[in-house]
Amino acid sequence: MRKSKDETAATRVRIVETAAREFRRNGIHETGLADVMAAAGLTHGGFYRHFDSKDGLVAAACAAAADGLTTMMAKATDAQRGRARAQAVAKRYLSKAHRDAPGDGCPLAALGSEIARSDRATREAATRGFSRLVEIWSGQGGDSEADTTRAKATVAVCAMVGALTLSRIVVDPKVSADILTQTREHLEKL
Amino acid sequence: MRKSKDETAATRVRIVETAAREFRRNGIHETGLADVMAAAGLTHGGFYRHFDSKDGLVAAACAAAADGLTTMMAKATDAQRGRARAQAVAKRYLSKAHRDAPGDGCPLAALGSEIARSDRATREAATRGFSRLVEIWSGQGGDSEADTTRAKATVAVCAMVGALTLSRIVVDPKVSADILTQTREHLEKL
DNA sequence: TGTACATCAGTGAACGCGCGTTCACTGATGTAC
DNA sequence: TGTACATCAGTGAACGCGCGTTCACTGATGTAC
Numbered sequence: 001m002r003k004s005k006d007e008t009a010a011t012r013v014r015i016v017e018t019a020a021r022e023f024r025r026n027g028i029h030e031t032g033l034a035d036v037m038a039a040a041g042l043t044h045g046g047f048y049r050h051f052d053s054k055d056g057l058v059a060a061a062c063a064a065a066a067d068g069l070t071t072m073m074a075k076a077t078d079a080q081r082g083r084a085r086a087q088a089v090a091k092r093y094l095s096k097a098h099r100d101a102p103g104d105g106c107p108l109a110a111l112g113s114e115i116a117r118s119d120r121a122t123r124e125a126a127t128r129g130f131s132r133l134v135e136i137w138s139g140q141g142g143d144s145e146a147d148t149t150r151a152k153a154t155v156a157v158c159a160m161v162g163a164l165t166l167s168r169i170v171v172d173p174k175v176s177a178d179i180l181t182q183t184r185e186h187l188e189k190l
Numbered sequence: 191m192r193k194s195k196d197e198t199a200a201t202r203v204r205i206v207e208t209a210a211r212e213f214r215r216n217g218i219h220e221t222g223l224a225d226v227m228a229a230a231g232l233t234h235g236g237f238y239r240h241f242d243s244k245d246g247l248v249a250a251a252c253a254a255a256a257d258g259l260t261t262m263m264a265k266a267t268d269a270q271r272g273r274a275r276a277q278a279v280a281k282r283y284l285s286k287a288h289r290d291a292p293g294d295g296c297p298l299a300a301l302g303s304e305i306a307r308s309d310r311a312t313r314e315a316a317t318r319g320f321s322r323l324v325e326i327w328s329g330q331g332g333d334s335e336a337d338t339t340r341a342k343a344t345v346a347v348c349a350m351v352g353a354l355t356l357s358r359i360v361v362d363p364k365v366s367a368d369i370l371t372q373t374r375e376h377l378e379k380l
Numbered sequence: 381t382g383t384a385c386a387t388c389a390g391t392g393a394a395c396g397c398g399c400g401t402t403c404a405c406t407g408a409t410g411t412a413c
Numbered sequence: 414t415g416t417a418c419a420t421c422a423g424t425g426a427a428c429g430c431g432c433g434t435t436c437a438c439t440g441a442t443g444t445a446c
Contacts, residue, residue: 382446383445383446384418384444384445384446385444385445385446386443386444386445387441387442387443387444388439388440388441388442388443389439389440389441390438391437391439392436392437392438393435393436393437393438394434394435394436394437395433395434395435395436396432396433396435397431397432397433398430398431398432399429399430399431399432400419400421400428400429400430401426401427401428401429402426402427402428402429402441403426403427403428404424404425404426404427405423405424405425405426405440406421406422406423406424407421407422407423408420408422408423409419409421409422410418410419410420410421411417411418411419411420412416412417412418412419413415413416413417413418413429
């Protein structure tokens with residue numbers, strides 16, 4: 001049942017996208033390769049035609065998740081400039097919709113503590129996602145930014161990732177909502 | 191080989207403290223009960239004399255970790271008042287020493303994304319730790335604080351947890367150090 | 381205070397299960413002539 | 414362009430392993446008289 005090159009490439013993408021969703025929903029260790037493959041409509045045996053190991057998939061899924069989120073954020077806010085852009089990012093990132101849909105959201109918040117213990121390739125993918133978020137926050141510019149702007153953007157991204165993670169931990173819905181709202185209001189004045 | 195009540199209580203404490211350290215170091219799912227028991231100087235069979243399940247230990251360990259960190263933070267800063275106290279908290283929390291010793295540090299940063307998917311008891315323990323950090327930041331007072339102070343403290347704790355987590359993810363040591371420093375400097379002016 | 385017995389903390393082997401990984405096999409795709 | 418053969422994506426069974434949990438057993442502790 002050999003598949004064409006196009007089909008093979010499409011299958012690989014499907015596996016990565018599925019893994020990116022499942023890992024963010026249920027955790028890296030809690031999600032088995034058989035789970036991912038089944039959710040992608042395949043049997044687990046074929047996995048090793050596409051990746052050397054689970055770690056390879058984790059890195060690819062992390063990169064895809066970071067890419068998906070940052071691309072979405074960039075597109076959704078590219079009409080705005082300066083403070084308005086930062087506010088638009090904060091509003092989206094710190095929304096209840098984002099909090100309640102970790103599978104489609106930021107991998108840094110959904111998997112942060114697990115990524116910190118992952119291998120180099122996975123941490124590099126996450127690092128790129130972080131850098132891109134900082135750039136999006138402070139406005140398109142690469143490293144031509146003023147140092148103060150860059151520092152502020154770094155703090156803002158840290159606060160957003162921490163707030164989203166904590167809003168998912170906290171038991172009381174009111175406290176959870178307050179974490180998102182108060183962080184958003186603070187960052188909007190930044 | 192029955193042990194005295196005092197010994198039994200001491201053993202339970204030892205298991206919980208050991209688990210709190212191992213979970214923060216290696217992750218909840220990555221740490222087996224046999225690992226914890228061996229590190230506590232016991233065999234794994236005896237575990238169920240102390241807990242109903244691994245989840246029970248996770249909740250107890252999370253509570254102990256949160257308690258340990260907040261007690262230490264409170265003691266280390268109880269001489270200071272107002273802004274000086276907040277600065278002292280930020281300096282300790284956002285230190286390289288804390289970043290490099292997750293086993294003795296904040297469970298919210300070491301296990302945040304895993305706790306978000308844990309059962310209610312574990313999330314309640316983490317929530318108490320979060321609340322206590324907010325109180326420590328804003329100065330001893332319970333809920334008698336002004337709303338603005340409380341909101342600022344909430345944002346500060348989110349930023350600290352996010353920054354510490356990200357400083358452990360990021361590959362470049364310079365960027366990791368910058369995350370800690372810039373967040374600290376920003377919070378000190380808050 | 382002393383004795384007889386029930387309790388139970390800790391041991392070590394065993395349980396079923398799901399994990400990541402491997403492998404023989406299939407048949408459609410890709411390629412060399 | 415057509416043919417013959419090598420490649421390889423995907424299947425499904427199997428592998429060894431470590432996991433959480435259970436259990437029969439031990440002997441010191443706790444307790445009732």
